[in-house]
Amino acid sequence: MSVAKAGDEPRTAGIPVKVWAGVALVAVALAVLPFVAAFAGQAWVRILNFAMIYVMLALGLNIVVGFAGLLDLGYIAFYAVGAYMYALLASPHFNVHLPFWAILPMGAALACIFGVLLGAPTLKLRGDYLAIVTLGFGEIIRIFLNNLNAPVNISNGPQGINLIDPFRLGSFNFARSEVVGGVYFSGPQKYYYILLLITIGVILVNVRLQNSRLGRAWEAIREDEIAAKAMGINTRNVKLLAFAMGASFGGIAGGIFSATQQFVSPESFGLFESVIVLAMVVLGGMGHIPGVILGAILLTLLPEVLRYTMEPLQNALFGRVILDAETIRLLVFGIALVAIMLYRPAGLWPSATRKRELEVARAPEGAE
Amino acid sequence: MSHLLLAKDVAKRFGGVQALAEVSFSIDRGEIYGLIGPNGAGKTSLFNVLTGIYDKDEGSFLFDDQPLDQLKPNQVAERGIARTFQNIRLFQNLSAVENVMIGRHVRTRAGVFGAIFRDSATRAEEAAIERRSYELLEYVGVAKRANDLAKHLAYGDQRRLEIARALATEPKLLALDEPAAGMNATETQGLKRLLEDIRRDGTTILLIEHDMKLVMSICDRVLVLDYGRKIAEGTAAVVQNDPKVIAAYLGGDIALNLKGA
Numbered sequence: 001m002s003v004a005k006a007g008d009e010p011r012t013a014g015i016p017v018k019v020w021a022g023v024a025l026v027a028v029a030l031a032v033l034p035f036v037a038a039f040a041g042q043a044w045v046r047i048l049n050f051a052m053i054y055v056m057l058a059l060g061l062n063i064v065v066g067f068a069g070l071l072d073l074g075y076i077a078f079y080a081v082g083a084y085m086y087a088l089l090a091s092p093h094f095n096v097h098l099p100f101w102a103i104l105p106m107g108a109a110l111a112c113i114f115g116v117l118l119g120a121p122t123l124k125l126r127g128d129y130l131a132i133v134t135l136g137f138g139e140i141i142r143i144f145l146n147n148l149n150a151p152v153n154i155s156n157g158p159q160g161i162n163l164i165d166p167f168r169l170g171s172f173n174f175a176r177s178e179v180v181g182g183v184y185f186s187g188p189q190k191y192y193y194i195l196l197l198i199t200i201g202v203i204l205v206n207v208r209l210q211n212s213r214l215g216r217a218w219e220a221i222r223e224d225e226i227a228a229k230a231m232g233i234n235t236r237n238v239k240l241l242a243f244a245m246g247a248s249f250g251g252i253a254g255g256i257f258s259a260t261q262q263f264v265s266p267e268s269f270g271l272f273e274s275v276i277v278l279a280m281v282v283l284g285g286m287g288h289i290p291g292v293i294l295g296a297i298l299l300t301l302l303p304e305v306l307r308y309t310m311e312p313l314q315n316a317l318f319g320r321v322i323l324d325a326e327t328i329r330l331l332v333f334g335i336a337l338v339a340i341m342l343y344r345p346a347g348l349w350p351s352a353t354r355k356r357e358l359e360v361a362r363a364p365e366g367a368e
Numbered sequence: 369m370s371h372l373l374l375a376k377d378v379a380k381r382f383g384g385v386q387a388l389a390e391v392s393f394s395i396d397r398g399e400i401y402g403l404i405g406p407n408g409a410g411k412t413s414l415f416n417v418l419t420g421i422y423d424k425d426e427g428s429f430l431f432d433d434q435p436l437d438q439l440k441p442n443q444v445a446e447r448g449i450a451r452t453f454q455n456i457r458l459f460q461n462l463s464a465v466e467n468v469m470i471g472r473h474v475r476t477r478a479g480v481f482g483a484i485f486r487d488s489a490t491r492a493e494e495a496a497i498e499r500r501s502y503e504l505l506e507y508v509g510v511a512k513r514a515n516d517l518a519k520h521l522a523y524g525d526q527r528r529l530e531i532a533r534a535l536a537t538e539p540k541l542l543a544l545d546e547p548a549a550g551m552n553a554t555e556t557q558g559l560k561r562l563l564e565d566i567r568r569d570g571t572t573i574l575l576i577e578h579d580m581k582l583v584m585s586i587c588d589r590v591l592v593l594d595y596g597r598k599i600a601e602g603t604a605a606v607v608q609n610d611p612k613v614i615a616a617y618l619g620g621d622i623a624l625n626l627k628g629a
Contacts, residue, residue: 205484212483212490213476213497216462220470223459230419230453232445232474232537241480 034192044304045188049260051300052195053253058280058296059206059289060249065278066287067215068242069222071131073274074118074138078247080269081114082107082254084145084155087264090165093156100167104255111251112244114141119243123236126225138274146266160265167194167259175262191260198256202249206289209245218242219287283340285347294349306332371430372397372541372572373418378427380410380417380596387413388596391427395541400563400573402587402604404580406616410596411576412454415545419451420444432540446474450539452530454546454576460519464510464529467518468501471536501536508532508562524555531562535571542566543574548582560586584608592616 037044061075085107089098118137122130149157166175166187174194175187209215217238220228229235258264276299284295306329314321314328323331340348373395380388388410395401403411417424420441429436431447439447450471459467476497482490505511508528513521521529527547534542547563548556560582567573577583583590584604592600592607594616600607607613 208486209480209483213473213478213494214480214483216466216470217473219462219466220459220473223461224457226421226441227453227457227459228470229441230421230445230451230457231471231533232442232450233470234440234442245480 030196034189038186038189042186042188045186045192046260047300047304049188049191049195051297052192052199053257053260054277054280054296054300055199055293056202056249056253056256057277058284058292059202060246060253061277062246062281062287062289062292063206063209063218063249064242064246065281066292067210067218067222068239069218070239070242071127072134072243072246073131073271073278074134074136074141075246075250075277076269076271076274077118077138077141078111078114078250079254079257079273080141080145080266081111081247082251083258083264083268084161084254085110085251086255086258087161087164088154090259091161092163093161097165099169100165100255100259101169104252107251107255108248109251111254112248115243115245115247116240118247119240123239135271135274138269138271142266142269145269155266158266160263160267162263164258164262164264166262167191174259188260195256195260198252202252203289203293206249210289214238214241222287279337283337283347285350288347288349288351291347291349291351295347298348302336303329303333370396372432373574374430375418376428376430378414378417378429379425380413380422381425386596388417388424388593391593391596391598393591393598393601395572395574396588397572398567398570399588400567400575400586402583402590403574403576403593404578404583404590404607405593405599408595409593409616411593412545413596414593415451415543415576418444419449419543442474445537445539448538448540449543450534450537450541451543452527452534452545452547454549456523456526456530458518458526458530458533461517463515464518464521465498465501465505465514467529467533468504468536469497471504471533472497472500474537501532504532504535505529507535507565509558524551524558527551527559528562531566535566539571541572541574543576545576546578547575548577548579556582 034045034048037048057075057079060078061072064070064072064075082104086100086103088094089096089103089106090100091097118134122133125133145155146158148155149159155161166173168174174190177184177186179185217228217233220231220233221235221238221242225235257268277296280295280299281292282295283299284293285291307325310323310325310328310332311321314323344350371394375394376392378388378391379386391410391414393401403414405411413422416422418429418436420436420439420443431449434447436444436447459470462470476493478490478493482493502511502514505514508531510521510525510528510532513525513529518526518529527549531542531544531547534544544563548559551559556579563573563575563586575583575587587604589602590600590604590607591598592610592613594612599612599616600610602610
């Protein structure tokens with residue numbers, strides 16, 4: 001069985017060097033990426049930042065949908081909770097200006113509580129039924145935010161909240177361009193690095209959660225809830241934990257979104273956003289962290305690439321613009337989604353080979 | 369007390385169907401206790417009521433001198449009853465060893481913070497879980513398939529894997545729902561040896577089985593259900609010759625004819 005795995009033989013001696021080389025290469029690539037992207041314009045650096053926010057969101061949703069198998073169509077509500085938490089505690093709206101490193105954990109905690117609030121009444125629901133309830137929950141949060149401007153103005157209603165503080169560490173402002181050590185950094189480029197750090201942290205936490213007692217319990221519930229119960233898993237607590245953990249990543253992503261945009265309004269948290277994040281998870285490969293990351297990056301970049309290429313393309317082909325970029329962008333996007341689901345129904349990068357399968361090579365009689 | 373499980377007047381109704389009525393029995397520590405009866409006799413219903421998947425309508429269970437009433441399935445597992453299912457219910461898309469590792473859940477502690485920070489206690493626990501799981505796979509004889517997905521295992525191996533997963537919860541009582549179903553004679557012999565090993569190593573077994581040869585050769589005592597009622601209980605030899613049991617299995621008239629022949 002392990003015949004094809006000849007490459008694994010020298011893994012104890014040879015692989016670590018390769019691994020370190022790979023890590024170093026990726027690190028360098030990620031470090032210079034914002035400067036490469038800046039050649040195409042600062043907008044592309046912003047898009048990279050968005051991609052990372054979506055990676056966090058997709059990873060959070062992946063805990064609920066991919067690991068625990070609970071279809072959640074209202075996930076964006078937790079993003080909204082985190083975003084508004086940041087907006088209210090770091091803007092002139094209430095004239096409160098807390099530092100970002102204090103608000104992000106608070107946003108995560110509040111989203112966590114909302115996750116439990118959503119999870120508790122829906123414990124016995126699965127599949128379509130759960131999807132409908134969560135969809136309703138997402139809309140409730142958005143509509144609340146839209147209307148919480150009277151009698152007491154909390155959310156500032158449909159106008160949203162403006163002039164939100166950017167990330168600041170002492171006098172270091174992440175939104176301002178400046179020259180640091182002889183290198184010119186734009187605002188988005190500065191954000192890029194802190195987002196990269198947070199994203200790597202989120203990825204690490206997700207990987208560790210998956211390969212843990214809790215992660216296995218989530219997967220057990222996804223595979224067979226009755227068998228999981230019979231094996232002694234407290235499905236109620238474990239499901240609530242899935243909702244809570246997933247929501248908290250949504251909360252963090254929301255806070256970051258608030259800070260980078262410096263503006264939030266209920267419009268940003270509609271059903272379409274929930275669907276897009278779910279599409280990232282499904283398209284990348286449910287339950288497989290690298291796949292989900294890939295899905296999030298692709299689905300963030302694809303519409304932007306289409307935005308910048310569709311008009312020139314039409315000019316080249318027909319000599320004029322037949323369909324405007326905005327329309328054709330969503331059309332091509334939709335076609336791409338359908339095609340991927342037709343030809344790769346398990347996602348672009350599903351978890352076909354499990355990590356432990358590699359260890360077969362280690363035990364000589366492991367393979368027959 | 370030498371009784372591990374004491375069931376008293378257990379009853380369960382599904383709408384108008386009386387699935388179980390006045391079922392009383394006791395299982396001693398260290399025995400293999402058979403549960404037989406024609407299809408629809410209520411064997412699996414009894415399992416589901418015992419393990420908390422269904423609520424019972426009447427009666428009580430006393431397990432290890434503690435009542436089992438109102439417990440959820442996971443609490444029953446925590447008390448020390450593990451089960452397998454008639455239609456195999458493995459975690460199909462997880463590997464064999466992961467299935468067994470999930471069985472260790474109820475005897476381990478690590479939570480969210482342990483998972484994220486991976487402190488030394490969590491690492492030690494993880495290592496112990498993995499070691500124990502491989503041991504159990506070895507024990508039931510599917511160690512070679514440890515890294516294959518459960519759904520890719522042969523049918524007999526899936527049955528064995530289900531037993532390994534149940535054993536991982538360190539049960540006092542192992543409840544097996546037709547473990548020999550679909551096995552050939554050789555596989556059934558292997559299963560018999562495994563069950564004898566499990567008993568020898570100190571776990572009491574409650575066995576639903578249609579393979580009479582297996583039941584009669586391995587069970588210390590047998591309970592016979594028919595239409596949800598207990599019609600006989602005793603050693604294999606006694607039950608085999610009970611006219612009510614013969615009638616339940618073969619139908620009254622044929623049983624009489626056989627006796628005449």
